[in-house]
Amino acid sequence: MSAPPVPPGEASGSSAGSPAWSDDPATTLIHHPYRPPAGFEAPQPAVHKASTVLFADVASLRARDWRHRSGYTYGLHGTPGTFTLESRLASLEGGLHTVLVPSGLAAITLVQFALLQQGDEVLLPANVYGPSRELARHELARAGITHRLYDPLDAAGFAAMLGPKTRLVWLEAPGSVTMEFPDLIGLVAAARAHGVLTALDNTWGAGIAFDPFALGLDISMQALTKFPSGGGDVLMGSVTTRDDALHERIKLCHMRMGWGVSGNDVELVLRSLATIGLRYRANDDAGRRLADFWTRRPEVSRVLHPALPDAPGHAHWAAVTQRAAGLFSVLFDPRHPPSAVDAFVDALKVFGIGYSWAGPVSLAVPYDLSAMRHPNPYAGTLVRFAVGMERVEDLIADCEQALAAMSASRG
Ligand SMILES: *Cc1c(COP(=O)(O)O)cnc(C)c1O
Numbered sequence: 001m002s003a004p005p006v007p008p009g010e011a012s013g014s015s016a017g018s019p020a021w022s023d024d025p026a027t028t029l030i031h032h033p034y035r036p037p038a039g040f041e042a043p044q045p046a047v048h049k050a051s052t053v054l055f056a057d058v059a060s061l062r063a064r065d066w067r068h069r070s071g072y073t074y075g076l077h078g079t080p081g082t083f084t085l086e087s088r089l090a091s092l093e094g095g096l097h098t099v100l101v102p103s104g105l106a107a108i109t110l111v112q113f114a115l116l117q118q119g120d121e122v123l124l125p126a127n128v129y130g131p132s133r134e135l136a137r138h139e140l141a142r143a144g145i146t147h148r149l150y151d152p153l154d155a156a157g158f159a160a161m162l163g164p165k166t167r168l169v170w171l172e173a174p175g176s177v178t179m180e181f182p183d184l185i186g187l188v189a190a191a192r193a194h195g196v197l198t199a200l201d202n203t204w205g206a207g208i209a210f211d212p213f214a215l216g217l218d219i220s221m222q223a224l225t226k227f228p229s230g231g232g233d234v235l236m237g238s239v240t241t242r243d244d245a246l247h248e249r250i251k252l253c254h255m256r257m258g259w260g261v262s263g264n265d266v267e268l269v270l271r272s273l274a275t276i277g278l279r280y281r282a283n284d285d286a287g288r289r290l291a292d293f294w295t296r297r298p299e300v301s302r303v304l305h306p307a308l309p310d311a312p313g314h315a316h317w318a319a320v321t322q323r324a325a326g327l328f329s330v331l332f333d334p335r336h337p338p339s340a341v342d343a344f345v346d347a348l349k350v351f352g353i354g355y356s357w358a359g360p361v362s363l364a365v366p367y368d369l370s371a372m373r374h375p376n377p378y379a380g381t382l383v384r385f386a387v388g389m390e391r392v393e394d395l396i397a398d399c400e401q402a403l404a405a406m407s408a409s410r411g
Contacts, residue, residue, distance in 0.1 A: 045270050048079035049263035067251065076258060081266040086238070088273055089228070092207035093220050095240035097247035100266070101259045104203060104223025107237030108132050109139070111199050111219055112168070114253035118144030121165040125152040125182060126373065127175025129201060153313055155186025162194040171217070172201040173320075174313060177367055177384055179304040179329055181313030184320055188216045197246075203227075206358075208280040209323040213242050219250075225356065227325070230272040230279050232359025234265045279389075280323065283358065286392040287326025290385060293396045294330045299403055301380055302331040326387030327357050329367075331380040340406055341366050341381040347405035350390055350398040357386030362395055 022028055053072040055061040066077035069086075078086075086098040101107045112135065116122060124136060126149045136147040146165070150158045152175065162169075169191045174181040184200075191198045199219035200212050206227035212220040222228065224236040239254075241247045272279075291305040302310075305328035306317035317324070332341050345353060351364040363386040369376045387395065 045081060045084050045267070047263050047267040048081040049075075050079055051075040066255075067248070076260045077255070079263060079266075081263050081270070082261065085266050085270050085273075088270070089207070089222070089224075089238050090240055092273070092276070093202065093222075093240045094207070094211040094213045094242075095220060096242045097244070097251075098238050098240045099247075099250055099254050100224075100261045101237045101239070101254070102261055103235045104221070104225050104237040105131050105135070106259055107221040107223070107239050108201065109135060110237075110239055110250060110254055110257065110259070111221055112136075112140060112145070113143075113257070114250045115168050115197060115199075116140065116143075116145045119165060120167040121146045121148065121163065122168040122170060123148055123150050123158070123161060123166060124170045125150060125172055125175060127152060127178050127180050128170065128172055129176055130372065132170070132201070152182030152187065153180055153316070155183045155190055158187055159190035159194070162190065162196060166194070166196050169196055169198045170201070171198060173205060174306050174317070176204065176327070177329060177372070177382065178369070178378065179306060179311065179327075181306040181311070181317035183313070183316045184215055185316070192216060204325045204327065205321070206276065206280060206325070208277055209325070210321040215320065218243065218246060224269055226358035227276055227280060227283075228269050228273055230276065230358055230360075231268065232356065232361060234268050236261055236265055236269060279358075280325070282389070283326035283387055284324050285326075286395070287324065287328060287385075287387045289392045290326075290387055290395055290399070291328045293399065294328075297330075297403065299332055299336060299406075300330040301333045302378075304329040304331065304382075325358065327384070329382050329384040331378055331382050334380045336381065336406070338366070338368065338381045340410055341383060343409045344402050344406040345383060347402035347409075348398055349401070350394055351385070360389045362386060362388035362390055 053074055064071045064073050066073040069078060069083050082100055086100060090096055090098040101110055112122065122145065124133060124147050140147060148161060150161055171182055171187060173184055188198050197218045199221065200217045202212050202220040203223040203226050220240045222238050224238055225234060239250055241250065288307060291303050291308065294300055294303045304311055306314060307324045308314065345364050345366050348364055351362045354363050355365060357363060365384050367382045367384060369378050369382055
């Protein structure tokens with residue numbers, strides 16, 4: 001059915017654009033014989049968009065296997081764009097295989113559903129990403145999969161929790177609101193000794209801060225929505241592995257679940273990925289400068305940034321990296337009630353109020369930890385800051401004026 005490629009130039013005559021079997025534009029514009037010349041080399045990969053992929057004949061349709069990136073069968077099974085992005089992400093994280101999904105949360109879901117079945121248990125850190133915990137409480141529970149929460153700072157206590165039903169250990173480094181950095185080395189060693197698979201939410205490290213596979217982790221997932229996108233304009237997730245058999249389990253589940261990503265979104269992430277190292281370092285520097293400002297403010301009792309010596313898990317952070325994302329939280333002293341902290345956030349002008357991070361706009365969100373953590377080890381209202389790309393002096397000045405507005409509002 002598809003026309004044979006026409007050498008460049010041969011299709012330039014007025015009638016050369018029509019196949020022999022029709023001259024009606026309704027048909028000829030779809031079955032147009034012109035093919036651009038091969039050999040166009042640009043540094044940036046092209047945008048590939050397809051549901052349907054055409055085969056030369058029935059034999060090749062029957063012969064094509066989608067599992068090993070050796071050919072194209074259907075849009076959901078991969079395009080040159082998704083294969084390219086998957087390969088670059090695998091290199092970034094020190095893995096061998098990557099699978100793309102439409103969001104970071106979908107990447108979490110994919111790992112859980114690919115590896116767990118009825119009767120199994122997954123262990124989640126007590127500071128786990130909130131929607132991940134909701135997934136466990138509802139969808140995993142409905143599938144007969146149970147979960148328990150462990151203290152990510154206590155590897156010995158964690159080791160004692162590993163039981164005959166434990167099939168997967170979830171790790172997050174650090175917890176994305178309270179920022180405790182887990183004892184990654186101790187937790188992974190205990191899980192491995194017990195023969196249990198380990199999966200890391202590596203959104204914060206982004207493949208820049210440390211190499212998850214060198215630490216012995218089996219699976220690394222990322223919300224590409226954050227650093228790899230860097231634009232605050234894409235939702236996407238990835239699941240990366242080194243082990244062929246493990247990848248195959250994840251890939252088969254991925255295909256059966258039907259998760260595809262848009263070719264335009266793939267191009268956006270590919271465009272940004274080239275600068276991820278520069279953006280990460282700049283974000284780290286700005287985040288530490290703003291965190292340092294907060295350590296000198298009397299309104300807050302604690303600054304939760306893994307690079308600060310008194311942050312929970314600081315030694316575990318220092319054991320695996322010297323880098324950090326520009327993401328941290330402050331605990332307002334309990335003498336400032338939640339309403340005053342809300343007034344502080346409302347008074348911010350440069351910071352937006354909103355979820356997510358690693359985009360151009362700095363963001364702030366107040367969290368009520370008493371509703372999130374049982375038991376809650378922290379006193380006072382927490383505000384999480386996600387540093388964007390604005391000048392850091394402007395961010396500091398914004399916090400200063402909002403603190404002044406907060407105290408003025410209380411008379
Ligand atoms: C944002 C985020 C996710 C989820 O990503 P989405 O693309 O928003 O679904 C998962 N884990 C962490 C740590 C995140 O920050």
